[in-house]
Amino acid sequence: MTSHEQRNHQLLTNPLVNFKQPKRRAEMVFQKRSSSEMESCGGGQVAEMPRVPKSARGKRSVRKKEAQSPAQMSAFDLLATVAGKLLDEGVGSLGNMSAGASALAACAKDVRVKQEQCDEEMKQFKHEVTDQDSCNESAILPHIAFQRAVNNARTEDPKAKSEAQDKESSMISCTKAELGCNFGVIADRWSPESVESGAFTGDAVASLMPTAPAGFHKNAPEMYNLLDSMDVDAKPPPLVSSDSTGEMPLYGDKIHRSTSLPRGPKGVGGFAVDRDDDDDKSSGCTHPSTTTNRDFRSNCTAEYSRVRKLLTSKYRKVAPARIHKSDLSYSDVERKPSFRNKKMHYTRQRTQRSTFKRRKLFDRHSVLASEFGAANGKGSTKVTGRDSHAEANKGTNSMPFQKSCVSNDCHVKLRIKSFKVPELLVEIPESATVGSLKKTVLEAVTAILGGGLRVGVLHHGKKVRDDSKTLIQAGIGQDDMLDNLGFSLEPNCTQNPQVQVPEDISFLETIDTTEPLARIAPADSCSKHGEVDVSQELALTPLAMNYQGSDHDSVHSPRGVSSPDKVSTHSRALVPVPAADPNAGAVVPANKSKRSPEQGQRRIRRPFSVAEVEALVLAVEKLGTGRWRDVKLRAFDNAKHRTYVDLKDKWKTLVHTASISPQQRRGEPVPQELLDRVLAAQAYWSQQQAKLQPKTPPLAEARLLT
DNA sequence: TTTAGGG
DNA sequence: CCCTAAA
Numbered sequence: 001m002t003s004h005e006q007r008n009h010q011l012l013t014n015p016l017v018n019f020k021q022p023k024r025r026a027e028m029v030f031q032k033r034s035s036s037e038m039e040s041c042g043g044g045q046v047a048e049m050p051r052v053p054k055s056a057r058g059k060r061s062v063r064k065k066e067a068q069s070p071a072q073m074s075a076f077d078l079l080a081t082v083a084g085k086l087l088d089e090g091v092g093s094l095g096n097m098s099a100g101a102s103a104l105a106a107c108a109k110d111v112r113v114k115q116e117q118c119d120e121e122m123k124q125f126k127h128e129v130t131d132q133d134s135c136n137e138s139a140i141l142p143h144i145a146f147q148r149a150v151n152n153a154r155t156e157d158p159k160a161k162s163e164a165q166d167k168e169s170s171m172i173s174c175t176k177a178e179l180g181c182n183f184g185v186i187a188d189r190w191s192p193e194s195v196e197s198g199a200f201t202g203d204a205v206a207s208l209m210p211t212a213p214a215g216f217h218k219n220a221p222e223m224y225n226l227l228d229s230m231d232v233d234a235k236p237p238p239l240v241s242s243d244s245t246g247e248m249p250l251y252g253d254k255i256h257r258s259t260s261l262p263r264g265p266k267g268v269g270g271f272a273v274d275r276d277d278d279d280d281k282s283s284g285c286t287h288p289s290t291t292t293n294r295d296f297r298s299n300c301t302a303e304y305s306r307v308r309k310l311l312t313s314k315y316r317k318v319a320p321a322r323i324h325k326s327d328l329s330y331s332d333v334e335r336k337p338s339f340r341n342k343k344m345h346y347t348r349q350r351t352q353r354s355t356f357k358r359r360k361l362f363d364r365h366s367v368l369a370s371e372f373g374a375a376n377g378k379g380s381t382k383v384t385g386r387d388s389h390a391e392a393n394k395g396t397n398s399m400p401f402q403k404s405c406v407s408n409d410c411h412v413k414l415r416i417k418s419f420k421v422p423e424l425l426v427e428i429p430e431s432a433t434v435g436s437l438k439k440t441v442l443e444a445v446t447a448i449l450g451g452g453l454r455v456g457v458l459h460h461g462k463k464v465r466d467d468s469k470t471l472i473q474a475g476i477g478q479d480d481m482l483d484n485l486g487f488s489l490e491p492n493c494t495q496n497p498q499v500q501v502p503e504d505i506s507f508l509e510t511i512d513t514t515e516p517l518a519r520i521a522p523a524d525s526c527s528k529h530g531e532v533d534v535s536q537e538l539a540l541t542p543l544a545m546n547y548q549g550s551d552h553d554s555v556h557s558p559r560g561v562s563s564p565d566k567v568s569t570h571s572r573a574l575v576p577v578p579a580a581d582p583n584a585g586a587v588v589p590a591n592k593s594k595r596s597p598e599q600g601q602r603r604i605r606r607p608f609s610v611a612e613v614e615a616l617v618l619a620v621e622k623l624g625t626g627r628w629r630d631v632k633l634r635a636f637d638n639a640k641h642r643t644y645v646d647l648k649d650k651w652k653t654l655v656h657t658a659s660i661s662p663q664q665r666r667g668e669p670v671p672q673e674l675l676d677r678v679l680a681a682q683a684y685w686s687q688q689q690a691k692l693q694p695k696t697p698p699l700a701e702a703r704l705l706t
Numbered sequence: 707t708t709t710a711g712g713g
Numbered sequence: 714c715c716c717t718a719a720a
Contacts, residue, residue, distance in 0.1 A: 629708060
């Protein structure tokens with residue numbers, strides 16, 4: 001017996017992967033093709049669908065390669081330099097935030113399955129969970145194991161469930177404490193516990209409180225490790241919840257679809273969907289996590305370029321979007337120009353950028369994020385910086401404060417005690433996951449940064465507008481300085497000049513921001529499906545699915561968009577959670593809205609997460625390898641960035657990956673179990689195809705079924 | 707548009 | 714991921 005045959009055999013005999021089994025109702029329900037088609041596909045055949053003549057092809061190539069115009073490089077580049085620090089210190093961590101809580105909530109989407117379907121699937125499900133636990137635990141982070149335990153508990157024993165949950169809570173707390181950094185979304189009225197568990201109610205406002213304990217840099221590596229774990233743990237949100245909750249109905253169509261993946265023990269289906277969600281919003285920019293993540297200490301150059309990239313992309317795609325005049329103190333108009341005219345400034349900016357870039361990098365290390373207070377509602381980020389990099393900036397004119405003194409030695413040393421992120425209004429559909437909420441917030445923040453942040457200086461509460469004044473002239477630098485000096489982040493309306501400002505400002509100082517920056521309305525952030533409707537409900541509330549099981553009620557009343565005030569009133573605390581979520585890995589800013597069809601750009605790379613892989617495997621096991629469109633619909637319907645071609649390609653690589661030694665594999669490791677399934681499925685479907693080939697379709701089928 | 711493969 | 718020939 002060849003290995004293939006063995007696998008195949010295994011496949012056929014394994015209850016969990018038995019292709020012989022006729023399709024079940026559940027599947028039928030989700031199938032988009034007609035039942036008749038299904039029939040014909042039963043054996044893995046590719047259903048015959050009327051295809052569009054290829055006549056309609058052809059524009060692709062044309063639009064494809066357009067040179068990137070400098071215009072595309074944005075003011076962002078410049079800002080990038082400036083924001084680099086922020087990103088690295090604060091936002092960066094945001095980018096890395098783990099999907100943690102998000103994952104928890106993810107399951108919500110998978111809910112809404114008909115009871116019968118659930119029942120049916122559930123049996124299988126339980127088996128799988130058990131099975132997998134035993135199989136992969138060793139290879140999985142404890143967190144995952146834990147999660148699973150929770151999941152299992154939930155599906156089975158109530159006691160165990162609560163126990164597990166408690167455990168979870170404590171774990172999270174610990175982790176959080178350890179990290180000293182946390183990034184989360186807190187809804188008003190939320191209790192810390194609820195946040196932890198991912199149960200939300202009411203409006204969620206997000207305030208960013210990126211904080212990192214002192215010494216963050218030093219411990220960066222360790223921190224990341226922790227983060228990673230967190231991420232992981234977040235992932236496996238249980239689809240299980242499907243059974244319950246009456247909330248489901250609230251979610252639209254999207255949910256329905258997600259349901260199509262009832263099986264995943266880990267909520268794979270939900271996952272994939274989830275991620276999509278998040279991803280969808282992203283315009284394709286690189287997620288901070290991807291960019292900024294792990295070794296930000298590495299070399300400056302690399303670092304810089306990463307940041308730059310990040311910003312650049314954001315600029316291009318994200319920035320402008322979602323800024324509502326109504327919420328801004330400055331007019332929309334003001335802001336837009338900066339984006340539109342980017343071209344004009346590009347040259348100059350770029351020059352500047354290069355100039356600043358290095359300096360920035362150097363300064364960066366000096367910034368330390370301090371621990372900040374709580375999420376009481378006022379999210380504030382406190383950053384304290386010790387070293388004064390004033391020297392570094394001496395030559396710069398635009399930076400009054402940094403240069404501090406007029407002469408030699410009198411450097412003004414500043415410490416950023418608080419860095420409040422201007423109000424951000426984020427609107428996100430209820431069906432969105434916590435993870436996506438985080439991403440949205442992140443995007444909002446980065447969009448702002450990218451869009452051009454300007455730093456304002458406040459002295460004794462008054463804005464110091466004259467940039468040409470020296471600190472001394474402005475009265476800054478006295479002893480009382482620290483108490484009376486404040487910084488604020490402001491939208492950089494005018495494209496130009498401000499740019500420099502940021503540069504100079506090394507974010508060493510304290511920045512108190514109070515001005516509302518922008519309102520972010522992830523318009524189409526949702527998928528095109530039914531979500532649109534949601535827009536009306538625009539709840540700022542992220543709902544956490546019933547991860548907990550009980551707090552459904554939390555689901556909340558959707559809020560109209562019109563409740564900004566309320567929002568602002570609420571606490572928006574961002575609990576800083578620095579998590580580097582591998583899966584989330586690519587947290588990308590969303591705003592595709594703005595995304596101009598600047599085609600020609602190669603899509604950003606978005607590595608498949610394990611969850612996605614699992615979803616893919618699951619779908620292929622059921623549908624076969626020749627129906628990528630169906631696979632897409634089934635498992636990645638909400639992942640707009642995953643095309644059937646992508647899935648097909650991914651499968652191709654998976655098959656390849658599975659056939660090479662683990663040492664040769666790269667990227668996020670895919671559980672062997674999944675790879676085995678890939679090979680099994682591949683073998684099986686290949687065989688099916690072969691059998692059909694000859695001419696005995698029916699017979700082949702019959703034989704198999706025997 | 708979707709598949710299937712090469713790049 | 715991209716690009717394309719085919720279907």
